[in-house]
Amino acid sequence: MTDRFSAMKLTYGEECFKAIQESKVxxxxxxxxxxxxxxNLVLAGxxxxxVVDLDIIDIxxxxxxxxxxxxxxxxxxxxxxxxxxxxxxxxxxxxxxxxDVKTQQFDLxxxxxxxxxxxxxxxxxxxxxxxxxxxxxxxxxxESGTAGYLGQVTIIKKGETECYECHPLPVPKQFxxxxxxxxxxxxxHCIVWAKMLFGKLFGGQKNGGDDDTNGITDMxxxxxxxxxxxxxxxxxxxxxxxxxxxxxxxxxxxxxNTDIQILAKMADLxxxxxxxxxxxxxxxxxxxxxxxxxxxGDQLIxxxxxxxxxxFKENVEVFLDCAEKLKDQSEKENGLVWDKDDEISLSFVCSxxxxxxxxxxxxxxxxxxVKSMAGNIxxxxxxxxxxxxxxxxxEAIKIIGGRxxxxxxxxxxxxxxxRRLLIPTSLEEPNPKCFVCNRNFITCKxxxxxxxxxxxVNEILKKSLAVNEPILTVGNDLIYEGGxxxxxxxxxxxxKKIEEKIMxxxxxxxxxxxxxxxxxxxFKVTMNIVHTNExxxxxxKKKEEENKDQNRAKQQDEKKKEEDEKWFEIIGSTTTPxxxxxxxxxxxxxxxxxxxxxxxxxEILETPVPESLVCKTSSTASTNTTTTTNTTSLKRKYDExxxxxxxxxxxxxxx
Amino acid sequence: MDTAVAAASTKLTEKEAQIYDRGIRLWGVDAQTKLRQSxxxxxxxxxxxxxxxxxxxxxxxxxxxxxxxxxxxYDKLACNLFLSEDSxxxxxxxxxxxxxxxxxPLVTVDSTDKEFETMTDDFVKGYDLVVLSHTNFSNxxxxxxxxxxxxxxxxxxxxxxxxxxxxxDLNEFTxxxxxxxxxxSLIETHKLSYKTISESLKGGVWNKRVDPxxxxxxxxxxxxxxHNRVPDVLQNIDTEELTSNLNEVIKQHTLKQSEIDKIFKIxxxxxxxxxxxxxxxxxxxxxxxxxxxxxxxxxNGTPINNWLFLDVEKGTGNxxxx
Numbered sequence: 001m002t003d004r005f006s007a008m009k010l011t012y013g014e015e016c017f018k019a020i021q022e023s024k025v026x027x028x029x030x031x032x033x034x035x036x037x038x039x040n041l042v043l044a045g046x047x048x049x050x051v052v053d054l055d056i057i058d059i060x061x062x063x064x065x066x067x068x069x070x071x072x073x074x075x076x077x078x079x080x081x082x083x084x085x086x087x088x089x090x091x092x093x094x095x096x097x098x099x100d101v102k103t104q105q106f107d108l109x110x111x112x113x114x115x116x117x118x119x120x121x122x123x124x125x126x127x128x129x130x131x132x133x134x135x136x137x138x139x140x141x142x143e144s145g146t147a148g149y150l151g152q153v154t155i156i157k158k159g160e161t162e163c164y165e166c167h168p169l170p171v172p173k174q175f176x177x178x179x180x181x182x183x184x185x186x187x188x189h190c191i192v193w194a195k196m197l198f199g200k201l202f203g204g205q206k207n208g209g210d211d212d213t214n215g216i217t218d219m220x221x222x223x224x225x226x227x228x229x230x231x232x233x234x235x236x237x238x239x240x241x242x243x244x245x246x247x248x249x250x251x252x253x254x255x256x257n258t259d260i261q262i263l264a265k266m267a268d269l270x271x272x273x274x275x276x277x278x279x280x281x282x283x284x285x286x287x288x289x290x291x292x293x294x295x296x297g298d299q300l301i302x303x304x305x306x307x308x309x310x311x312f313k314e315n316v317e318v319f320l321d322c323a324e325k326l327k328d329q330s331e332k333e334n335g336l337v338w339d340k341d342d343e344i345s346l347s348f349v350c351s352x353x354x355x356x357x358x359x360x361x362x363x364x365x366x367x368x369x370v371k372s373m374a375g376n377i378x379x380x381x382x383x384x385x386x387x388x389x390x391x392x393x394x395e396a397i398k399i400i401g402g403r404x405x406x407x408x409x410x411x412x413x414x415x416x417x418x419r420r421l422l423i424p425t426s427l428e429e430p431n432p433k434c435f436v437c438n439r440n441f442i443t444c445k446x447x448x449x450x451x452x453x454x455x456x457v458n459e460i461l462k463k464s465l466a467v468n469e470p471i472l473t474v475g476n477d478l479i480y481e482g483g484x485x486x487x488x489x490x491x492x493x494x495x496k497k498i499e500e501k502i503m504x505x506x507x508x509x510x511x512x513x514x515x516x517x518x519x520x521x522x523f524k525v526t527m528n529i530v531h532t533n534e535x536x537x538x539x540x541k542k543k544e545e546e547n548k549d550q551n552r553a554k555q556q557d558e559k560k561k562e563e564d565e566k567w568f569e570i571i572g573s574t575t576t577p578x579x580x581x582x583x584x585x586x587x588x589x590x591x592x593x594x595x596x597x598x599x600x601x602x603e604i605l606e607t608p609v610p611e612s613l614v615c616k617t618s619s620t621a622s623t624n625t626t627t628t629t630n631t632t633s634l635k636r637k638y639d640e641x642x643x644x645x646x647x648x649x650x651x652x653x654x655x
Numbered sequence: 656m657d658t659a660v661a662a663a664s665t666k667l668t669e670k671e672a673q674i675y676d677r678g679i680r681l682w683g684v685d686a687q688t689k690l691r692q693s694x695x696x697x698x699x700x701x702x703x704x705x706x707x708x709x710x711x712x713x714x715x716x717x718x719x720x721x722x723x724x725x726x727x728x729y730d731k732l733a734c735n736l737f738l739s740e741d742s743x744x745x746x747x748x749x750x751x752x753x754x755x756x757x758x759x760p761l762v763t764v765d766s767t768d769k770e771f772e773t774m775t776d777d778f779v780k781g782y783d784l785v786v787l788s789h790t791n792f793s794n795x796x797x798x799x800x801x802x803x804x805x806x807x808x809x810x811x812x813x814x815x816x817x818x819x820x821x822x823x824d825l826n827e828f829t830x831x832x833x834x835x836x837x838x839x840s841l842i843e844t845h846k847l848s849y850k851t852i853s854e855s856l857k858g859g860v861w862n863k864r865v866d867p868x869x870x871x872x873x874x875x876x877x878x879x880x881x882h883n884r885v886p887d888v889l890q891n892i893d894t895e896e897l898t899s900n901l902n903e904v905i906k907q908h909t910l911k912q913s914e915i916d917k918i919f920k921i922x923x924x925x926x927x928x929x930x931x932x933x934x935x936x937x938x939x940x941x942x943x944x945x946x947x948x949x950x951x952x953x954x955n956g957t958p959i960n961n962w963l964f965l966d967v968e969k970g971t972g973n974x975x976x977x
Contacts, residue, residue, distance in 0.1 A: 004732035004740075007931035011816040036938065043734040043934040060676045066709055066758060087739045148681050149946070304672045307684060372680055379680035383710050383946040390938030394967050397935065410970035415957050421943065424970035 004088075005045045016401040017045055023400045024048040024113060028101050028130055029120035030081040031055060032380045033144055035067045036389030037120050038081055042088045044393055049092065050114070053078040054100040058341070064382030102129050102468055104485055107520050111137040116399055118142045118392055124169055128436075128466040129521060131156060131164035135437050136522030140399050144392050147378045149414035151388040155395055155407045155427055158437060165466075166431035183269050187357055187365045191374045194352035195338055197255060198345065202326045204335020219254050225265045236261060242281075247327055248320040252281050256355055276359045284316050306368040312358055315351040322348035340375030349374050387412055391422075435572055441526050446503075446568035448531040453480065453506050454499030460568055461516060467523060473515040474507045482518070504531070535567050667691060671761065675715045686953035690716050693952040694781065696767075698722040698798065699788035700751050702932035703814050705736040706941025707786060711948050712755055718763040719755065720782070723748045734934040771797050779807050784951055786944070789813025789820075791885050792852070792876045799824055799852050808951050811852060812944050816928025818921065819940040819965040820868055821947065823958060824849045830954040847960050855961065855977050866975055867918040868964035871925045874900050888926045897926065921966075936967045943972060 009017045025046055027037055030053035041049055057065070057072045057080060067084035068077070076098035086092060099105055102125075111117070111133045119141060121127050127143065134141040134156060141156040143164060156163050179185065180193050200218070222239040226232035242253035257278040264275040310318065322344050329344075330336045338345050350370040357364050371377065391410050398406050411423045435442050444460060457480065461470045469483035480498060481487065487495070498506060508514060510531030517524045667688060672679065679687045693716045697704055700723040712719060725731060727742040727750060737751040748766045755764040769778055771794045779785055779801045787798050787810070795811050802809035808825040828847045856876045874897050878886050886893040901922055905915055943963065950956045965972045 003729060004734070004738075006730060007733045007816075007928075007933050011928050011931045011933045039736070040934045040938050059673050062674050062759075063676070063678050063713055063715070066713055069757065070760075088736075090740070304667060304669060304684070306672065368679075377677075377680060379677040381678060381681055381946075382713050383942040383949065386706065386710060386942030386945065387939050388942075390935050390940075390942065390967065391970060393938065394935045394970070398968075406968070408970055416959075416974040419974045420972065421963065421974060422939075422965075422970055422972035 008045050012397060012401065016397065019400050019402070020045045020397065021047050023115045025396070026111065026114040026117045027051045027120060028117065029053055029122065030077040031061070031120065031122060032064050032382070032385040033146060033389050033392070034077070034120035035065045035081055036385050037118055037392050038085045039067070039088065040389055040393040042085045042092050044397065047089070047092050050095045050097070051078050051082060052097045052099060052101050052106060054098065064380060064385055066382065101126055104483070104520055108133060108136055108522050111139060114139060116140055116142070116396060118396060120144060125466050127164055129468060132436060132521040132523045135163055140404070142392050142395050142399070144388050146380060146384045146388050148381070149384055151384045151412040152409065153388055153391040153395060154409035155399070157404070159430065160427070162428040162430050163434060163437040165436040166434040182263050182266065184356065184360050184362060187353065187362055188373055190353035190356040190360070190362060191349065191370055193356060194349040195374055197352055198338050198349055201251065201323070202330040202336045204330055219250065222258055224258070224261050248323045249281060251323050252320060256359065260359060274361060279355070279359065281316070284313060287313055306371070307366050309364060309366050310351070310354065315354040315364070318347050319351035319355060322351065340371055340377070346371055346374070384412065433572070435525050436523070439525060440572055441528065442570055442572035443528040443530055444568060444570050445530045445532045447533050447536060448504035448509055448529060449502060451503050451567070452499060453501050453503055453508065456503055456508065457482070457499065460570070464570065467516060467518045467521070469518050469520060471517045471519065473517070474512055477507070479507050503529070671715060678714050682949070682953060682955050686955040687715065689953045690714055690949065692717055693783045694718040694720070695948065695952070696720045696722070696779065696782040696785045698785065699790060700737065700747050701788050702733045702735040703812060703819070703937045703941055704786070704788045705751070706937050707812070707944045707948065708751070708755060709736055709758060710941060710945025712759045712762050714949055715759070716762055716952065718765070721748050721751055721764070721766045722769055723751070723766070724768065733932040734937050774798070774801060776801060776805055779805050782807055784808045784810065784948060786810045786812065786948065792856070792879050796853050803851055810944065810947065812940065814932055814936040814940055815925040816931045816933060817936055817966065817968050818868060818925050819936050819967070820872065821940065821944055821959055821963040822852055822855070823947070823961050824851050825951060825958060828958065830950070830956065830958065832956055845957070847958070849961050865977065866964045866973055867921040869962060869975065869977055870901065870904060870918055871922050873904070874922070888929050894926060897922070936965065939967050940965050
């Protein structure tokens with residue numbers, strides 16, 4: 001035995017091992033799963049490996065991303081991971097790229113160099129991009145994800161299996177807007193509100209594309225109730241007084257006094273509970289520091305600082321301090337984007353949500369808990385990543401060894417479900433209606449007299465349909481070109497002008513057929529544009545109802561509300577956010593960009609465990625993973641005698 | 656999370672809280688604090704064990720102690736995370752200690768010398784858990800019995816090519832589990848009783864269908880008891896004996912032919928790759944054993960009771976009480 005691979009050769013056979021050594025593999029992501037996958041590949045004898053990751057190493061990665069050390073914090077993951085795995089086989093030929101897989105550097109030609117792609121990504125949008133490139137290059141893709149104790153591995157291959165976008169992808173948890181704005185009843189409602197407040201106050205231009213809400217003008221509004229016409233207007237004169245005392249006092253008074261007075265006047269909301277009472281900053285600051293909530297004895301001396309629940313007064317002090325700092329920072333940097341890992345931004349959201357919680361008699365939360373909830377953190381652990389990456393390698397070897405027919409999806413449970421900790425399921429056929437892998441037509445309904453080309457491109461094509469650099473053609477005319485690479489300054493300026501046009505005035509009228517392409521993704525879909533104002537009708541109806549009993553405050557909110565309204569619908573796409581259960585109020589996302597948080601600190605299980613599999617283990621299903629009702633059927637290619645398989649079938653029919 | 660309550664007895668530092676942040680978010684400060692105070696003894700540092708140790712060291716236990724007297728040779732490299740070509744000629748344990756130190760400097764790592772034949776109670780005392788990598792059953796009986804006597808949880812684990820197993824004897828084991836089905840998620844205390852490995856392998860006729868992997872282990876154990884050595888699968892005569900023993904066992908059960916075929920296939924596979932450690936199986940089983948160690952040390956969540964059998968190609972990991 002002359003090298004470390006004798007066990008591999010014995011177990012998988014010389015022929016398979018030769019195929020392993022000759023293959024070229026692309027690994028996308030060098031994070032939690034990526035580190036383990038790279039290690040496994042090299043230990044299995046893979047030699048030609050490319051790895052792409054845009055992230056740098058953070059201290060909170062060290063609990064699981066075992067290729068990284070404390071002195072690597074701040075360095076690119078891909079490069080450090082490459083150096084680390086070379087110890088297992090110095091002869092391995094690894095190319096590491098610190099970059100974004102969605103850029104042109106990693107185009108179709110680049111993908112075509114490989115035999116196999118292993119995706120170890122942590123966000124939906126990059127997964128969709130890679131999905132399209134692999135379909136287009138005809139490359140088999142091993143897709144994987146983990147969330148806490150749960151994980152899964154599956155295979156995607158054009159024409160043979162369903163693709164990543166064949167079925168609806170999970171949408172982020174949503175809350176009715178009125179709950180967030182007017183009537184919170186749980187800590188999460190106040191946290192979502194506090195993040196929105198952050199965006200309004202400090203977001204600047206970075207706060208959403210064409211959102212032109214100017215936080216500062218709203219800030220001056222001091223109308224509590226009534227209206228000018230009716231002559232019964234009531235104003236909060238104190239707001240102006242506070243404004244003159246400085247920014248932090250002004251903000252505090254506006255959001256915790258003026259706005260609360262407005263809410264308190266809405267009698268309908270407070271039929272069954274105490275109306276909120278506005279806060280007076282001077283009264284709070286005058287209070288002595290003896291506080292009920294936190295100082296419960298000496299034990300707390302040892303407590304971790306983020307675990308500690310701040311007293312109410314501490315929250316107020318933190319809020320004032322952060323508000324001022326963030327304002328300065330926002331002005332310097334021309335707007336801030338909320339980041340859970342930024343100390344001050346997190347403290348601001350934590351204190352703001354706790355103060356609001358206190359006003360509405362909702363329990364306050366520690367900074368630690370607020371970080372989890374506001375940052376949508378799905379904690380990732382090394383053991384789950386190790387299990388999943390071992391299964392990724394298993395499927396990779398089957399594909400490389402010419403045993404594609406033996407591939408299957410595998411789910412990892414938190415605890416055994418009917419004695420099974422791992423559950424294999426057969427691969428599904430492609431969805432013939434898929435707009436991605438079967439290029440089906442889609443229809444987009446929206447108000448073509450109102451929506452601009454820019455909003456259509458950014459919100460619908462880029463965000464909702466994950467088209468990276470859309471190119472639009474109507475008839476024989478190219479009417480819009482997305483990517484920047486091939487355009488000069490003038491052309492980009494020209495495009496800006498087009499973006500400002502209303503769709504209906506720029507060829508995107510009712511009944512038009514537009515072909516949307518992304519050369520990089522080799523993506524092409526034909527979209528029928530249908531004009532409608534039904535979404536506007538919704539708004540009208542709601543307004544009428546609301547005007548019956550609540551008047552003034554709602555009008556103030558009008559503008560804000562419209563932004564959150566559903567304003568388009570896509571038919572035939574597998575990825576439209578579901579608006580089917582129309583609630584009385586409209587919905588808002590937990591995070592502003594309408595996507596699952598793209599945080600790179602953790603891996604998100606995007607394709608959830610089919611419900612039929614988790615029905616017997618309710619505990620596994622109740623993690624904070626975004627779940628959808630993905631009814632992946634469990635039909636098998638396996639031998640009937642296989643106990644695991646037939647049991648799973650039974651479960652399916654039971655459910 | 657009952658963070659306010661859980662944090663009361665913590666000894667975690669702010670830096671540890673940063674590094675172990677994601678673990679704390681998953682299992683809570685209380686569990687992390689228990690991990691922080693735990694000492695684990697690992698006996699036999701093969702490839703599978705290197706995966707388990709990596710997983711356990713990363714989550715922040717207090718101390719790991721290693722037992723392994725071999726020198727690093729080419730056939731020991733396999734997929735051992737602690738060994739590279741540069742390790743050849745050095746002791747496995749010194750290489751492991753160095754790698755573990757660098758993996759997480761907050762964890763203490765040490766080694767201890769011990770022959771199985773002369774092990775006494777002192778050998779296992781003071782540890783919160785003993786993990787033994789499988790080489791032969793006589794060693795497993797010795798360590799398991801010592802652990803039983805001293806009320807220390809015991810894990811035995813091994814891989815054979817594409818197959819692997821975990822056996823646990825946690826004695827009388829009490830643990831906590833959050834009942835997430837109820838509002839307010841109540842923490843409930845549960846209790847489990849375990850058998851030793853020799854009790855489990857005592858044999859006889861099993862009433863229900865038994866995982867074929869268990870039959871293989873049963874055959875190996877019986878062979879060892881009779882011959883006082885592990886079978887040499889390169890020798891036809893040993894394989895023949897094992898096969899005929901398997902036929903004996905099968906005769907006592909009413910099994911369908913397809914099941915019998917499956918049992919023979921797994922037996923053949925296992926014997927062929929008895930000493931082969933591959934990264935697929937080691938990564939998966941190392942992860943499963945890793946989370947078991949975390950559960951046991953933190954007494955948080957239901958541990959395996961008492962066997963887990965892995966078939967990495969099929970993607971099955973089944974738990975059985977035997």
